[in-house]
Amino acid sequence: MASSVHHLLFIINxxxxxxxxxxxxxxxxxxxxxxxxxxxLYCDSWRFSVETNDAGxxxxxxxxxxxxxxxxxxxxxxxxDSAAVANYSLSFARxxxxxxxxxxxxxxxxxxxCSPICPTIRRMDSGLNSYGHxxxxxxxxxxxxxxDLAEAPALPASLKLYKELKHLxxxxxxxxxxxxxxxxxxxxxxxxxxxxxxxxxxxxxxxxQGTTATVYKSEKRSDLINEGYRIHGSSGDQWSDLLxxxxxxxxFKLPNPMYYIA
Amino acid sequence: MASSVHHLLFIINxxxxxxxxxxxxxxxxxxxxxxxxxxxLYCDSWRFSVETNDAGxxxxxxxxxxxxxxxxxxxxxxxxDSAAVANYSLSFARxxxxxxxxxxxxxxxxxxxCSPICPTIRRMDSGLNSYGHxxxxxxxxxxxxxxDLAEAPALPASLKLYKELKHLxxxxxxxxxxxxxxxxxxxxxxxxxxxxxxxxxxxxxxxxQGTTATVYKSEKRSDLINEGYRIHGSSGDQWSDLLxxxxxxxxFKLPNPMYYIA
Numbered sequence: 001m002a003s004s005v006h007h008l009l010f011i012i013n014x015x016x017x018x019x020x021x022x023x024x025x026x027x028x029x030x031x032x033x034x035x036x037x038x039x040x041l042y043c044d045s046w047r048f049s050v051e052t053n054d055a056g057x058x059x060x061x062x063x064x065x066x067x068x069x070x071x072x073x074x075x076x077x078x079x080x081d082s083a084a085v086a087n088y089s090l091s092f093a094r095x096x097x098x099x100x101x102x103x104x105x106x107x108x109x110x111x112x113x114c115s116p117i118c119p120t121i122r123r124m125d126s127g128l129n130s131y132g133h134x135x136x137x138x139x140x141x142x143x144x145x146x147x148d149l150a151e152a153p154a155l156p157a158s159l160k161l162y163k164e165l166k167h168l169x170x171x172x173x174x175x176x177x178x179x180x181x182x183x184x185x186x187x188x189x190x191x192x193x194x195x196x197x198x199x200x201x202x203x204x205x206x207x208x209q210g211t212t213a214t215v216y217k218s219e220k221r222s223d224l225i226n227e228g229y230r231i232h233g234s235s236g237d238q239w240s241d242l243l244x245x246x247x248x249x250x251x252f253k254l255p256n257p258m259y260y261i262a
Numbered sequence: 263m264a265s266s267v268h269h270l271l272f273i274i275n276x277x278x279x280x281x282x283x284x285x286x287x288x289x290x291x292x293x294x295x296x297x298x299x300x301x302x303l304y305c306d307s308w309r310f311s312v313e314t315n316d317a318g319x320x321x322x323x324x325x326x327x328x329x330x331x332x333x334x335x336x337x338x339x340x341x342x343d344s345a346a347v348a349n350y351s352l353s354f355a356r357x358x359x360x361x362x363x364x365x366x367x368x369x370x371x372x373x374x375x376c377s378p379i380c381p382t383i384r385r386m387d388s389g390l391n392s393y394g395h396x397x398x399x400x401x402x403x404x405x406x407x408x409x410d411l412a413e414a415p416a417l418p419a420s421l422k423l424y425k426e427l428k429h430l431x432x433x434x435x436x437x438x439x440x441x442x443x444x445x446x447x448x449x450x451x452x453x454x455x456x457x458x459x460x461x462x463x464x465x466x467x468x469x470x471q472g473t474t475a476t477v478y479k480s481e482k483r484s485d486l487i488n489e490g491y492r493i494h495g496s497s498g499d500q501w502s503d504l505l506x507x508x509x510x511x512x513x514f515k516l517p518n519p520m521y522y523i524a
Contacts, residue, residue, distance in 0.1 A: 041338055042342070044339065044343075045342040045345070045346035046346060048313065048346060048347075049347060049350055052313055054346075054347045054514045055350055056350065056354070076303055077306065080303050080304070080306070081307045081311075084307035084308060084316075085311060088316045092318070250318060251315075252316045253314040253315070253316055255310060
Protein backbone atom coordinates (compact mmCIF):
# COMPACT_ATOMS: atom_id res chain seq x y z
CA MET A 1 0.00 0.00 0.00
CA ALA A 2 1.50 3.30 -1.03
CA SER A 3 0.77 5.03 2.25
CA SER A 4 2.75 2.42 4.14
CA VAL A 5 6.07 3.52 2.67
CA HIS A 6 6.19 7.03 4.07
CA HIS A 7 9.36 6.27 5.99
CA LEU A 8 12.23 8.62 6.49
CA LEU A 9 14.05 8.17 3.23
CA PHE A 10 17.31 9.21 1.67
CA ILE A 11 18.76 8.05 -1.59
CA ILE A 12 22.47 8.49 -1.81
CA ASN A 13 24.32 8.44 -5.10
CA UNK A 14 27.63 7.50 -3.64
CA UNK A 15 30.66 9.23 -5.04
CA UNK A 16 33.61 6.94 -4.62
CA UNK A 17 35.66 7.52 -7.71
CA UNK A 18 37.66 10.65 -8.35
CA UNK A 19 40.69 10.47 -6.06
CA UNK A 20 41.13 6.84 -6.94
CA UNK A 21 40.86 7.60 -10.62
CA UNK A 22 43.71 9.99 -10.27
CA UNK A 23 45.90 7.75 -8.16
CA UNK A 24 45.22 4.66 -10.26
CA UNK A 25 45.71 6.50 -13.52
CA UNK A 26 42.39 5.44 -14.99
CA UNK A 27 42.17 8.98 -16.22
CA UNK A 28 45.59 9.61 -17.70
CA UNK A 29 46.88 13.01 -16.75
CA UNK A 30 49.64 14.69 -18.75
CA UNK A 31 52.77 15.51 -16.75
CA UNK A 32 52.20 18.38 -14.35
CA UNK A 33 53.33 21.68 -15.80
CA UNK A 34 54.55 24.77 -14.10
CA UNK A 35 51.38 26.64 -13.29
CA UNK A 36 50.85 30.23 -14.25
CA UNK A 37 48.64 32.50 -12.17
CA UNK A 38 46.51 33.34 -15.21
CA UNK A 39 45.82 29.65 -15.65
CA UNK A 40 44.66 29.45 -12.04
CA LEU A 41 42.29 32.35 -12.55
CA TYR A 42 41.03 30.95 -15.85
CA CYS A 43 40.62 27.45 -14.45
CA ASP A 44 38.91 28.56 -11.27
CA SER A 45 36.37 30.40 -13.45
CA TRP A 46 36.04 27.34 -15.65
CA ARG A 47 35.35 25.31 -12.51
CA PHE A 48 32.73 27.87 -11.44
CA SER A 49 31.05 27.48 -14.82
CA VAL A 50 30.95 23.70 -14.78
CA GLU A 51 29.89 23.40 -11.14
CA THR A 52 27.00 25.84 -11.62
CA ASN A 53 26.08 24.10 -14.90
CA ASP A 54 26.63 27.35 -16.82
CA ALA A 55 29.01 25.49 -19.12
CA GLY A 56 26.33 23.02 -20.14
CA UNK A 57 27.66 19.91 -21.85
CA UNK A 58 31.44 19.62 -21.83
CA UNK A 59 33.61 16.76 -22.89
CA UNK A 60 37.06 17.34 -21.50
CA UNK A 61 39.01 19.38 -19.01
CA UNK A 62 40.75 22.23 -20.87
CA UNK A 63 44.38 21.21 -21.22
CA UNK A 64 45.60 24.30 -19.39
CA UNK A 65 43.42 23.24 -16.43
CA UNK A 66 44.47 19.63 -16.07
CA UNK A 67 47.11 20.40 -13.43
CA UNK A 68 44.64 22.70 -11.70
CA UNK A 69 42.01 19.94 -11.54
CA UNK A 70 44.60 17.45 -10.35
CA UNK A 71 45.61 19.83 -7.56
CA UNK A 72 41.98 20.43 -6.69
CA UNK A 73 41.04 16.75 -6.56
CA UNK A 74 44.10 15.52 -4.67
CA UNK A 75 44.44 18.43 -2.26
CA UNK A 76 42.29 19.80 0.54
CA UNK A 77 39.83 21.70 -1.61
CA UNK A 78 37.86 18.76 -2.99
CA UNK A 79 37.49 17.25 0.47
CA UNK A 80 36.57 20.61 1.96
CA ASP A 81 33.96 21.35 -0.71
CA SER A 82 32.47 17.87 -0.37
CA ALA A 83 32.31 18.22 3.40
CA ALA A 84 30.57 21.59 3.12
CA VAL A 85 27.89 20.12 0.85
CA ALA A 86 27.46 17.10 3.11
CA ASN A 87 27.02 19.43 6.08
CA TYR A 88 24.27 21.35 4.31
CA SER A 89 22.61 18.04 3.41
CA LEU A 90 22.76 16.93 7.01
CA SER A 91 21.40 20.21 8.34
CA PHE A 92 18.50 19.84 5.96
CA ALA A 93 17.90 16.26 7.09
CA ARG A 94 18.02 17.25 10.75
CA UNK A 95 15.53 20.05 10.10
CA UNK A 96 13.14 17.58 8.60
CA UNK A 97 13.53 15.31 11.55
CA UNK A 98 12.52 18.02 13.99
CA UNK A 99 9.79 19.30 11.71
CA UNK A 100 8.40 15.79 11.64
CA UNK A 101 8.50 15.62 15.41
CA UNK A 102 6.43 18.79 15.52
CA UNK A 103 3.73 17.62 13.16
CA UNK A 104 3.95 13.95 13.92
CA UNK A 105 0.74 11.99 13.59
CA UNK A 106 2.16 8.55 13.25
CA UNK A 107 3.06 8.52 9.57
CA UNK A 108 6.74 9.16 9.09
CA UNK A 109 8.27 11.19 6.28
CA UNK A 110 9.99 9.63 3.32
CA UNK A 111 13.07 11.40 2.16
CA UNK A 112 15.57 10.97 -0.55
CA UNK A 113 19.10 12.30 -0.69
CA CYS A 114 21.17 11.08 -3.58
CA SER A 115 24.94 11.10 -3.86
CA PRO A 116 25.86 8.62 -6.58
CA ILE A 117 28.49 6.10 -7.25
CA CYS A 118 29.29 7.98 -10.43
CA PRO A 119 29.83 4.87 -12.40
CA THR A 120 30.11 6.15 -15.88
CA ILE A 121 32.84 8.33 -17.11
CA ARG A 122 32.20 10.15 -20.32
CA ARG A 123 34.52 9.07 -23.07
CA MET A 124 37.26 11.60 -23.26
CA ASP A 125 39.76 9.79 -25.42
CA SER A 126 38.84 11.74 -28.50
CA GLY A 127 38.21 14.93 -26.60
CA LEU A 128 39.82 18.02 -27.99
CA ASN A 129 39.25 21.10 -25.89
CA SER A 130 38.45 24.54 -27.20
CA TYR A 131 42.13 25.26 -27.63
CA GLY A 132 42.57 22.23 -29.83
CA HIS A 133 44.83 20.37 -27.43
CA UNK A 134 44.30 16.83 -26.27
CA UNK A 135 43.84 17.02 -22.52
CA UNK A 136 42.54 14.05 -20.57
CA UNK A 137 42.14 10.53 -21.86
CA UNK A 138 39.79 7.89 -20.55
CA UNK A 139 40.59 4.22 -20.83
CA UNK A 140 37.29 2.32 -20.77
CA UNK A 141 38.88 -1.11 -20.37
CA UNK A 142 40.84 0.08 -17.34
CA UNK A 143 37.71 1.59 -15.94
CA UNK A 144 35.77 -1.68 -16.21
CA UNK A 145 38.63 -3.53 -14.59
CA UNK A 146 38.58 -0.97 -11.83
CA UNK A 147 34.83 -1.46 -11.31
CA ASP A 148 35.34 -5.21 -11.00
CA LEU A 149 38.15 -4.65 -8.56
CA ALA A 150 35.53 -3.12 -6.23
CA GLU A 151 38.11 -1.42 -4.08
CA ALA A 152 37.24 2.24 -4.53
CA PRO A 153 37.27 4.04 -1.21
CA ALA A 154 34.34 6.15 -0.06
CA LEU A 155 34.38 9.89 -0.27
CA PRO A 156 34.77 10.56 3.47
CA ALA A 157 32.10 13.28 3.61
CA SER A 158 29.57 11.03 1.84
CA LEU A 159 30.23 8.09 4.14
CA LYS A 160 29.90 10.30 7.20
CA LEU A 161 26.64 11.69 5.84
CA TYR A 162 25.38 8.19 5.09
CA LYS A 163 26.03 7.06 8.64
CA GLU A 164 24.48 10.16 10.19
CA LEU A 165 21.37 9.72 8.04
CA LYS A 166 21.09 6.08 9.07
CA HIS A 167 21.43 7.20 12.67
CA LEU A 168 18.61 9.71 12.15
CA UNK A 169 16.45 6.84 10.94
CA UNK A 170 16.33 7.58 7.24
CA UNK A 171 15.92 4.89 4.65
CA UNK A 172 18.69 5.26 2.11
CA UNK A 173 18.43 4.44 -1.57
CA UNK A 174 21.47 4.28 -3.81
CA UNK A 175 20.96 5.33 -7.41
CA UNK A 176 23.69 4.72 -9.96
CA UNK A 177 24.08 4.81 -13.70
CA UNK A 178 26.02 1.55 -13.63
CA UNK A 179 24.39 -1.38 -15.36
CA UNK A 180 22.58 -4.22 -13.67
CA UNK A 181 25.41 -6.64 -14.55
CA UNK A 182 27.65 -4.58 -12.28
CA UNK A 183 25.37 -5.04 -9.26
CA UNK A 184 27.55 -7.54 -7.46
CA UNK A 185 30.77 -5.62 -7.97
CA UNK A 186 29.04 -2.40 -6.93
CA UNK A 187 27.50 -3.86 -3.79
CA UNK A 188 30.82 -5.46 -2.91
CA UNK A 189 32.58 -2.14 -3.35
CA UNK A 190 29.99 -0.35 -1.23
CA UNK A 191 30.48 -2.80 1.61
CA UNK A 192 34.26 -2.57 1.21
CA UNK A 193 34.00 1.21 1.44
CA UNK A 194 31.96 1.06 4.64
CA UNK A 195 28.37 1.43 3.41
CA UNK A 196 25.77 -1.04 4.56
CA UNK A 197 22.06 -1.56 5.13
CA UNK A 198 20.93 0.60 2.26
CA UNK A 199 17.27 0.30 1.41
CA UNK A 200 17.78 -0.40 -2.28
CA UNK A 201 20.54 -0.23 -4.88
CA UNK A 202 19.13 0.97 -8.20
CA UNK A 203 21.06 0.25 -11.42
CA UNK A 204 20.32 0.53 -15.10
CA UNK A 205 18.24 -2.42 -16.24
CA UNK A 206 17.76 -3.51 -19.87
CA UNK A 207 14.90 -1.02 -20.36
CA UNK A 208 17.05 1.82 -19.03
CA GLN A 209 19.77 1.44 -21.65
CA GLY A 210 20.13 4.23 -24.15
CA THR A 211 18.50 6.92 -22.03
CA THR A 212 20.39 9.92 -20.74
CA ALA A 213 21.34 9.94 -17.07
CA THR A 214 18.87 12.79 -16.48
CA VAL A 215 15.96 10.80 -17.87
CA TYR A 216 17.03 7.49 -16.36
CA LYS A 217 17.40 8.96 -12.88
CA SER A 218 14.19 10.96 -13.19
CA GLU A 219 12.33 7.80 -14.14
CA LYS A 220 13.76 5.92 -11.16
CA ARG A 221 12.77 8.74 -8.81
CA SER A 222 9.34 8.80 -10.42
CA ASP A 223 8.98 5.06 -9.81
CA LEU A 224 9.71 5.62 -6.13
CA ILE A 225 7.15 8.38 -5.92
CA ASN A 226 4.64 6.06 -7.54
CA GLU A 227 5.49 3.54 -4.83
CA GLY A 228 4.45 6.15 -2.30
CA TYR A 229 7.76 7.74 -1.38
CA ARG A 230 8.14 11.47 -1.13
CA ILE A 231 11.56 12.70 -2.20
CA HIS A 232 12.73 15.56 -0.03
CA GLY A 233 16.46 15.57 -0.67
CA SER A 234 18.74 14.54 -3.50
CA SER A 235 22.46 14.89 -3.93
CA GLY A 236 24.93 13.97 -6.63
CA ASP A 237 28.08 15.18 -8.29
CA GLN A 238 26.34 15.62 -11.67
CA TRP A 239 23.53 17.99 -12.54
CA SER A 240 21.98 15.00 -14.32
CA ASP A 241 21.55 13.48 -10.85
CA LEU A 242 19.47 16.44 -9.76
CA LEU A 243 17.54 17.87 -12.72
CA UNK A 244 14.76 16.45 -14.88
CA UNK A 245 11.44 15.45 -13.35
CA UNK A 246 10.36 13.98 -10.02
CA UNK A 247 13.07 16.14 -8.48
CA UNK A 248 13.62 16.34 -4.76
CA UNK A 249 12.58 19.19 -2.55
CA UNK A 250 16.25 20.07 -2.02
CA UNK A 251 19.15 19.09 -4.23
CA PHE A 252 22.81 19.05 -3.26
CA LYS A 253 25.47 19.38 -5.94
CA LEU A 254 28.73 17.74 -4.94
CA PRO A 255 31.90 18.96 -6.62
CA ASN A 256 33.22 17.21 -9.70
CA PRO A 257 35.39 19.10 -12.17
CA MET A 258 36.55 15.80 -13.66
CA TYR A 259 33.83 14.90 -16.12
CA TYR A 260 30.29 15.63 -17.23
CA ILE A 261 27.44 13.16 -17.64
CA ALA A 262 24.45 14.37 -19.62
CA MET B 263 -0.88 38.12 -32.68
CA ALA B 264 1.21 35.74 -30.60
CA SER B 265 3.00 34.28 -33.59
CA SER B 266 4.24 37.70 -34.59
CA VAL B 267 6.53 38.03 -31.59
CA HIS B 268 8.82 35.10 -32.30
CA HIS B 269 11.78 37.42 -32.54
CA LEU B 270 15.25 36.69 -31.33
CA LEU B 271 14.86 37.53 -27.69
CA PHE B 272 17.05 37.92 -24.64
CA ILE B 273 16.06 39.21 -21.26
CA ILE B 274 18.96 40.44 -19.24
CA ASN B 275 18.77 40.89 -15.51
CA UNK B 276 21.56 43.40 -15.32
CA UNK B 277 23.96 43.07 -12.46
CA UNK B 278 25.35 46.47 -11.70
CA UNK B 279 25.69 46.52 -7.98
CA UNK B 280 28.30 44.55 -6.11
CA UNK B 281 31.60 46.34 -6.70
CA UNK B 282 29.88 49.65 -6.17
CA UNK B 283 28.28 48.40 -3.00
CA UNK B 284 31.69 47.61 -1.68
CA UNK B 285 33.33 50.82 -2.75
CA UNK B 286 30.47 53.02 -1.61
CA UNK B 287 30.13 51.25 1.72
CA UNK B 288 26.43 50.50 1.28
CA UNK B 289 27.28 47.11 2.67
CA UNK B 290 29.48 47.91 5.65
CA UNK B 291 32.46 45.62 5.86
CA UNK B 292 34.32 45.14 9.12
CA UNK B 293 38.03 46.04 8.95
CA UNK B 294 40.01 43.53 6.95
CA UNK B 295 41.68 40.95 9.14
CA UNK B 296 44.80 38.94 8.61
CA UNK B 297 43.62 35.95 6.66
CA UNK B 298 44.35 32.42 7.71
CA UNK B 299 44.69 29.66 5.15
CA UNK B 300 42.02 27.59 6.88
CA UNK B 301 39.63 30.50 6.49
CA UNK B 302 40.37 30.59 2.77
CA LEU B 303 39.64 26.90 2.45
CA TYR B 304 36.49 27.17 4.54
CA CYS B 305 35.29 30.26 2.70
CA ASP B 306 35.99 28.88 -0.74
CA SER B 307 33.87 25.85 0.17
CA TRP B 308 31.19 28.13 1.56
CA ARG B 309 31.25 30.00 -1.75
CA PHE B 310 30.93 26.69 -3.64
CA SER B 311 27.87 25.87 -1.53
CA VAL B 312 26.11 29.18 -2.07
CA GLU B 313 26.91 29.41 -5.79
CA THR B 314 25.59 25.89 -6.44
CA ASN B 315 22.55 26.63 -4.23
CA ASP B 316 23.53 23.78 -1.90
CA ALA B 317 23.39 26.20 1.02
CA GLY B 318 19.76 27.05 0.32
CA UNK B 319 18.56 30.19 2.06
CA UNK B 320 21.30 32.15 3.81
CA UNK B 321 21.15 35.54 5.43
CA UNK B 322 24.70 36.74 5.93
CA UNK B 323 28.25 36.11 4.92
CA UNK B 324 29.97 34.16 7.72
CA UNK B 325 32.09 36.64 9.63
CA UNK B 326 35.27 34.67 8.99
CA UNK B 327 34.55 34.99 5.25
CA UNK B 328 33.89 38.71 5.00
CA UNK B 329 37.49 39.53 4.06
CA UNK B 330 37.48 36.60 1.64
CA UNK B 331 34.33 37.87 -0.09
CA UNK B 332 35.73 41.38 -0.19
CA UNK B 333 38.89 40.07 -1.86
CA UNK B 334 36.81 38.01 -4.27
CA UNK B 335 34.52 40.87 -5.28
CA UNK B 336 37.17 43.55 -5.61
CA UNK B 337 39.87 41.43 -7.21
CA UNK B 338 40.20 39.58 -10.49
CA UNK B 339 38.16 36.53 -9.56
CA UNK B 340 34.70 38.08 -9.66
CA UNK B 341 35.38 39.68 -13.03
CA UNK B 342 36.90 36.49 -14.36
CA ASP B 343 33.99 34.32 -13.18
CA SER B 344 31.46 36.77 -14.61
CA ALA B 345 33.28 36.85 -17.92
CA ALA B 346 33.36 33.05 -18.11
CA VAL B 347 29.60 32.87 -17.58
CA ALA B 348 28.98 35.63 -20.12
CA ASN B 349 31.10 33.74 -22.63
CA TYR B 350 29.06 30.58 -22.17
CA SER B 351 25.88 32.65 -22.56
CA LEU B 352 27.20 34.14 -25.77
CA SER B 353 28.29 30.79 -27.18
CA PHE B 354 24.80 29.53 -26.53
CA ALA B 355 23.27 32.57 -28.23
CA ARG B 356 25.55 32.21 -31.26
CA UNK B 357 24.62 28.54 -31.54
CA UNK B 358 20.99 29.45 -31.69
CA UNK B 359 21.65 32.01 -34.33
CA UNK B 360 23.29 29.51 -36.66
CA UNK B 361 20.72 26.85 -35.87
CA UNK B 362 18.08 29.32 -36.87
CA UNK B 363 19.89 30.07 -40.09
CA UNK B 364 19.87 26.38 -40.90
CA UNK B 365 16.17 25.87 -40.29
CA UNK B 366 15.03 29.32 -41.26
CA UNK B 367 11.55 29.61 -42.68
CA UNK B 368 10.95 33.25 -42.08
CA UNK B 369 9.84 33.13 -38.47
CA UNK B 370 12.66 34.07 -36.16
CA UNK B 371 13.36 32.57 -32.78
CA UNK B 372 12.55 34.35 -29.56
CA UNK B 373 15.12 34.05 -26.85
CA UNK B 374 15.51 35.24 -23.35
CA UNK B 375 18.69 35.66 -21.38
CA CYS B 376 18.32 37.33 -18.03
CA SER B 377 21.04 38.97 -15.95
CA PRO B 378 19.29 41.21 -13.45
CA ILE B 379 19.82 44.55 -11.92
CA CYS B 380 19.75 42.86 -8.54
CA PRO B 381 17.75 45.58 -6.98
CA THR B 382 16.93 44.13 -3.66
CA ILE B 383 19.42 43.29 -1.04
CA ARG B 384 18.27 41.02 1.68
CA ARG B 385 18.27 42.71 5.03
CA MET B 386 21.40 41.68 6.78
CA ASP B 387 21.43 44.17 9.63
CA SER B 388 20.16 41.63 12.12
CA GLY B 389 22.04 38.75 10.54
CA LEU B 390 24.02 36.60 12.90
CA ASN B 391 25.97 33.89 11.16
CA SER B 392 26.28 30.33 12.37
CA TYR B 393 29.18 31.33 14.61
CA GLY B 394 27.08 33.95 16.36
CA HIS B 395 29.11 36.89 15.10
CA UNK B 396 27.67 39.91 13.38
CA UNK B 397 29.18 39.97 9.91
CA UNK B 398 27.79 42.26 7.23
CA UNK B 399 25.31 45.05 7.74
CA UNK B 400 22.95 46.48 5.18
CA UNK B 401 21.76 50.06 5.36
CA UNK B 402 18.44 50.25 3.52
CA UNK B 403 18.29 54.06 3.52
CA UNK B 404 21.74 54.26 1.95
CA UNK B 405 20.71 51.68 -0.58
CA UNK B 406 17.63 53.65 -1.65
CA UNK B 407 19.74 56.78 -1.92
CA UNK B 408 22.16 54.84 -4.04
CA UNK B 409 19.34 53.64 -6.34
CA ASP B 410 18.18 57.22 -6.82
CA LEU B 411 21.73 58.28 -7.54
CA ALA B 412 21.53 56.03 -10.62
CA GLU B 413 25.27 55.93 -11.07
CA ALA B 414 26.03 52.25 -10.64
CA PRO B 415 28.44 51.08 -13.30
CA ALA B 416 27.72 48.03 -15.42
CA LEU B 417 29.34 44.72 -14.75
CA PRO B 418 31.73 44.74 -17.74
CA ALA B 419 31.00 41.15 -18.79
CA SER B 420 27.24 41.78 -18.75
CA LEU B 421 27.49 44.97 -20.77
CA LYS B 422 29.71 43.25 -23.32
CA LEU B 423 27.22 40.39 -23.54
CA TYR B 424 24.34 42.82 -23.92
CA LYS B 425 26.00 44.56 -26.82
CA GLU B 426 26.97 41.30 -28.52
CA LEU B 427 23.40 40.04 -28.21
CA LYS B 428 22.05 43.25 -29.67
CA HIS B 429 24.53 42.86 -32.51
CA LEU B 430 23.27 39.32 -33.10
CA UNK B 431 19.77 40.72 -33.41
CA UNK B 432 18.24 39.56 -30.16
CA UNK B 433 15.48 41.45 -28.42
CA UNK B 434 16.54 42.05 -24.85
CA UNK B 435 14.22 42.21 -21.88
CA UNK B 436 15.39 43.44 -18.50
CA UNK B 437 13.76 41.84 -15.49
CA UNK B 438 14.35 43.29 -12.04
CA UNK B 439 12.89 42.94 -8.57
CA UNK B 440 12.94 46.71 -8.12
CA UNK B 441 9.55 48.36 -7.75
CA UNK B 442 7.71 50.27 -10.43
CA UNK B 443 8.36 53.58 -8.63
CA UNK B 444 12.06 53.02 -9.28
CA UNK B 445 11.54 52.76 -13.04
CA UNK B 446 12.93 56.18 -13.89
CA UNK B 447 15.98 55.88 -11.67
CA UNK B 448 16.61 52.38 -13.00
CA UNK B 449 16.28 53.35 -16.65
CA UNK B 450 18.49 56.38 -16.05
CA UNK B 451 21.10 54.18 -14.41
CA UNK B 452 20.97 51.68 -17.28
CA UNK B 453 21.58 54.42 -19.83
CA UNK B 454 24.35 55.87 -17.65
CA UNK B 455 25.96 52.43 -17.49
CA UNK B 456 25.87 52.01 -21.26
CA UNK B 457 22.75 49.94 -21.87
CA UNK B 458 20.21 51.10 -24.41
CA UNK B 459 17.46 49.95 -26.73
CA UNK B 460 16.19 47.18 -24.50
CA UNK B 461 12.89 45.71 -25.52
CA UNK B 462 11.22 46.12 -22.17
CA UNK B 463 12.15 46.87 -18.57
CA UNK B 464 10.06 44.78 -16.20
CA UNK B 465 9.67 45.88 -12.57
CA UNK B 466 7.46 44.85 -9.68
CA UNK B 467 4.03 46.38 -10.03
CA UNK B 468 1.46 46.69 -7.24
CA UNK B 469 0.18 43.14 -7.85
CA UNK B 470 3.73 41.75 -7.64
CA GLN B 471 4.37 43.01 -4.12
CA GLY B 472 4.73 40.39 -1.43
CA THR B 473 5.70 37.54 -3.73
CA THR B 474 9.10 35.88 -3.58
CA ALA B 475 11.56 36.75 -6.32
CA THR B 476 11.26 33.19 -7.66
CA VAL B 477 7.49 33.46 -8.08
CA TYR B 478 7.52 37.06 -9.31
CA LYS B 479 10.13 36.35 -11.97
CA SER B 480 8.46 33.10 -12.98
CA GLU B 481 5.17 34.94 -13.43
CA LYS B 482 6.82 37.62 -15.56
CA ARG B 483 8.45 34.96 -17.74
CA SER B 484 5.15 33.16 -17.95
CA ASP B 485 3.46 36.38 -19.12
CA LEU B 486 6.02 36.67 -21.91
CA ILE B 487 5.42 33.09 -22.97
CA ASN B 488 1.71 33.82 -23.05
CA GLU B 489 2.48 36.76 -25.32
CA GLY B 490 4.10 34.30 -27.70
CA TYR B 491 7.76 34.51 -26.73
CA ARG B 492 9.83 31.42 -26.31
CA ILE B 493 12.47 31.73 -23.59
CA HIS B 494 15.67 30.01 -24.58
CA GLY B 495 18.19 31.59 -22.24
CA SER B 496 18.11 33.17 -18.82
CA SER B 497 20.86 34.48 -16.62
CA GLY B 498 21.05 36.08 -13.23
CA ASP B 499 23.18 36.21 -10.13
CA GLN B 500 20.46 34.64 -7.96
CA TRP B 501 18.99 31.17 -8.26
CA SER B 502 15.63 32.89 -7.79
CA ASP B 503 16.28 34.48 -11.21
CA LEU B 504 16.54 31.06 -12.79
CA LEU B 505 14.32 28.56 -10.96
CA UNK B 506 10.56 28.30 -10.58
CA UNK B 507 8.31 27.86 -13.60
CA UNK B 508 8.42 29.09 -17.20
CA UNK B 509 12.18 28.59 -16.97
CA UNK B 510 14.44 29.12 -19.93
CA UNK B 511 15.99 26.40 -22.03
CA UNK B 512 19.42 27.33 -20.62
CA UNK B 513 20.12 29.23 -17.42
CA PHE B 514 23.33 31.04 -16.55
CA LYS B 515 24.21 31.62 -12.91
CA LEU B 516 26.40 34.65 -12.42
CA PRO B 517 28.56 34.78 -9.31
CA ASN B 518 27.32 36.55 -6.20
CA PRO B 519 28.62 35.54 -2.80
CA MET B 520 27.33 38.81 -1.33
CA TYR B 521 23.70 38.08 -0.58
CA TYR B 522 20.82 35.71 -1.23
CA ILE B 523 17.36 36.58 -2.53
CA ALA B 524 14.71 33.91 -2.09
